[in-house]
Amino acid sequence: MQTRREMLARSATVAGLLAAAGFLPTSALAAWPQAAFDAKTLADAVKALGGSAPVESKDVSITGPDIAENGAVVPLGCATTLPGVKRLLLLVEKNPNVLAAVFNVTDAIEANLSTRTKMGQSSNVFAVAMMGDGKVLYAAKEIKVTLGGCGG
Amino acid sequence: MADPMRIRAQAAGDKTTVRVLMSHEMETGQRKDSAGKVIPAWFIQEVTATHNGKTVLTADWGPSISKNPFLQFVVKGAKAGDKIAITWVDNKGDKRTDEATVS
Amino acid sequence: MRTRTLIGLATLALCTGAQAQKSTADGIAEYRKMLEDGNPAELFEAKGEALWSQKRGPKNASLEKCDLGQGPGVVKGAFVTLPRYFPDTQRVQDLESRLVTCMATLQGFDAAEIAKTPFGRGEMANVTALATWIAASSRGMRFNLPQGNAAERESYEVGKRAFFYRGGTHDFSCASCHGEEGKRIRLQDLPNLTKNPGDGIGFAAWPAYRVSNGQMWSMQLRLNDCFRQQRFPYPGFGSEVTIALATYMGVNAKGAESIAPAIKRRRRCK
């Protein structure tokens, strides 16, 4: 069997080269949305990002485990099947600040992203799709964080 | 300087799944050290992905993304031999870019 | 054993709404499966691989001539035969102590200074990254430690005695937790390390990335923390007892498939 290592595309270090060539796209980034990341609720976070009141929708999906053995690392995914999405957000309701990530989606990628978040306790998690037509849609899921044992 | 990322980019049909691991503490700014002093926040704020030099995704992250972050997305139209580059910038202004070839 | 098919992340996206009620065990199995793809141990592997060929240290040399028991520079297959006897140092060495020997002889680092460095810092962090990459280079191979040399057999015998040695405030030995089949501490399954505990279990899983603290744990650190929880005093890095215990566990694990570097999800004891 081929080892997983051998299947990995090698990620060459090109930081210096790209920077020198002026390819670093930092200028394309808007300022980091401080107010949204300070928000305590789903509605406030969306509002801080210029969105309207979020509406639950079956066209948006949130993925994650039903039970997370360790809250330090909880895999979460957000996706939508609808065309015209501008931003996908991931939020954890009971974290001190609810917003975890904002993904600015282009037509060159699928509206389906995954990452891993910290969760301090069992909580609802949300995926939010901010659409080009101004609609804001969301999906929710409950994730239990177990206390777990020790050792290992 | 920050340690390198691991980027895997695998094509299947006309889609390429990109999986990225980044080496970063992702300190929340809410933990205290053994002396009771708050450990200052230190986390990746901005992530950019490019396909052959063209930006396909930008992201803003907060401190609740896990330590040594993982990111997965799917690029349409990318094929074997194409270049996928990822750049992150943290709240201290440190940045890192790594590149992978689609296989 | 559970035979339920585990659902990957991508599939899950399509069927969230239709998920049936799952048992706690199934839920936890699903969570573990999700974490396997993208084990941050890969970051340490990459770091270790770069360190191996990088010219460093007072002698500005790489480690590419380091002999891990398979000949100078041979990395693949080395991990599943360590600890073993090395004629140049005239002692049995595990992977980490052997790496420190190479860093001293080839690169000019001070071996005693490295051994004193806390885990996760300075050159010790580099030893862990190197060990992670070298372990990964033998992923899927089966443990087969040599016992042809008298010093290797002696290391096994010392390790066995250390494994059963009771001491400390709580009268614990390694065997208190790892000497029987099917036992747990809290919810944590305890492998029986007096025999081959199975593929990818026990000795065949370390180094491992621990999600609880986001740290890469080498076998030396794993043993160090076992002794801490046993309420023993502090074992020296690369000390005789730690290497002998690795020999004992490694020989017992003969035939087990290495999955190192693994990912571990448990919280630490509070």
Added chain:
Amino acid sequence: MKKLPLLAGGTLAAALLAGCATGPSPAEMDAKANQLIKSSFRDQGIAKTDRLAQDLGQSACSSDKAPDDATADKIMAEALVTVKWPAGGQFIGDWRTGERLAQDGRGMTWTDNSTDPKSNGGNCYNCHQIDKKEISYGTIGPSLWNYGKNRGITDPAAPATAPIVQYTWVKLWNSKAYSACSNMPRFGHKGLLDEQQLRDIMALLLDPKSPVNQ
């Protein structure tokens, strides 16, 4: 055990290096292992190397073979006389505090600051099922669910229950009194828990009001 002729130290080392088939005897290996164990550890915080010094109950239980009957009897007899009975014959404390102690696995490691029993937990759930509501329990020791109820305890102060109450106290104080190579720490004898803490754990196990006995 097979007895091999003793080799002088130098000859032994030379024989080992040459890969000679004649290895050291088991007794020589014991001595060598003990010496290497002593030299491999150092003091760190409250965990000093004197913790490696073994009493009979530790040394006789340090192999994959149980000690012979005579040795086991000696260990048990010596353990029994170490037991200190609680002041005023007061065996039962507060089960709520006992439950907290049972949950707490801290104490006596080199990352702990004090050897005072007040800073230690009992570690009980690490190895035992106790209150059934706690699903995160270990299985190295037997289940203690309904410990008092199963033994017919309706009033732990009643004279008829004295044998069970005293047995439990001895088990907690020095487990080697009943089992020479018990896996259970000697909480009283080793100063891991003080008298009041032991009373509270007694209550968790024996008080009819404790959740353990519902």
